[in-house]
Amino acid sequence: GESVGLHLPTLSVQEGDNSIINCAYSNSASDYFIWYKQESGKGPQFIIDIRSNMDKRQGQRVTVLLNKTVKHLSLQIAATQPGDSAVYFCAESLYAGNNRKLIWGLGTSLAVNP
């Protein structure tokens, strides 16, 4: 299953399938990107990050892809499990003046059907 984070806030997938959550970021000056997972009743949990000088990074069952040409970020989750059900936020980080700014996406809710 696949979603566009800003336009389809809910993604429903079958257990065992791969999930793709997409995010369109806003600022070409962003140099660092993070994916967070937020389960119900908990705070955002860091999943994986990627620097702007990379286009792919892999973790355990997760892969982040970065396409700077079209300002697009995606999170791929392999063999999705019920425990993956959560809201996923992308965030872009950039320097703004003298400060580092973190801009959050609106989030995508992932529902895993057993």
Next chain:
Amino acid sequence: DTEVTQTPKHLVMGMTNKKSLKCEQHMGHRAMYWYKQKAKKPPELMFVYSYEKLSINESVPSRFSPECPNSSLLNLHLHALQPEDSALYLCASSQEYRGPNQPQHFGDGTRLSIL
């Protein structure tokens, strides 16, 4: 389990009450953050402390007063809150504030309800 600990987990208070939210981290991080999160929305930054000094105040009303007693602790003092202040209040920390490649690590928040 999160490495950022927030207390209390839940708080119900009247509009005339004074209460405090507490946050603690022992990762040696020098930047700490307060966020407000409404249901089904991303977190909104309120304050940033860097090396125990207030670096950012995102135009937060004065009824919210942050305090950083030391590098491990962050408090948020609440007074005369309004019903619209009901939300999940999240604390986060990172190694440095202005450094690149710095993921923030979050606590599980305090669920605040204003009567």
